[in-house]
Amino acid sequence: MDSDSPRPALTSERLQGLEEAEALQGIIGNAPDPVLYTLTFHSAFAVKIFEVIRREGRGIQGFDRMQQSLRESVEQVRSSLSSLPDECRLERFLGPSADSQSALMRLVRDLARYKNWMLGEPNHPVNDSTN
Numbered sequence: 001m002d003s004d005s006p007r008p009a010l011t012s013e014r015l016q017g018l019e020e021a022e023a024l025q026g027i028i029g030n031a032p033d034p035v036l037y038t039l040t041f042h043s044a045f046a047v048k049i050f051e052v053i054r055r056e057g058r059g060i061q062g063f064d065r066m067q068q069s070l071r072e073s074v075e076q077v078r079s080s081l082s083s084l085p086d087e088c089r090l091e092r093f094l095g096p097s098a099d100s101q102s103a104l105m106r107l108v109r110d111l112a113r114y115k116n117w118m119l120g121e122p123n124h125p126v127n128d129s130t131n
Contacts (some may be wrong), residue, residue: 007118008118020107021092035080042076055066081093093107
């Protein structure tokens with residue numbers, strides 16, 4: 001994403017489909033372009049890998065490497081979130097608890113949706129709020 005690329009608006013219709021709308025709004029409003037790119041790229045990658053793992057199961061060739069790549073992408077998202085200003089109020093996504101992990105994965109899904117909006121793919125499956 002270059003600095004000339006517009007950031008898609010979080011319309012009321014889009015906000016309704018998000019799981020962590022307030023956090024995503026804070027990120028979009030405060031993240032520099034390189035950080036937003038990192039967040040959305042690694043989130044979209046993590047969601048795609050998770051979909052493959054869920055669909056194919058443990059028997060798929062390369063399962064361990066896919067699982068490791070998923071962990072690495074989620075950790076990159078966590079690291080990038082921790083670099084954002086305190087006014088984004090992202091602490092609840094950064095802790096080691098199960099609640100924090102669940103919240104982080106909801107935010108990852110939202111960031112992946114936002115990436116698809118950035119790419120102009122409104123009908124991509126990740127944009128479906130039922131995922």
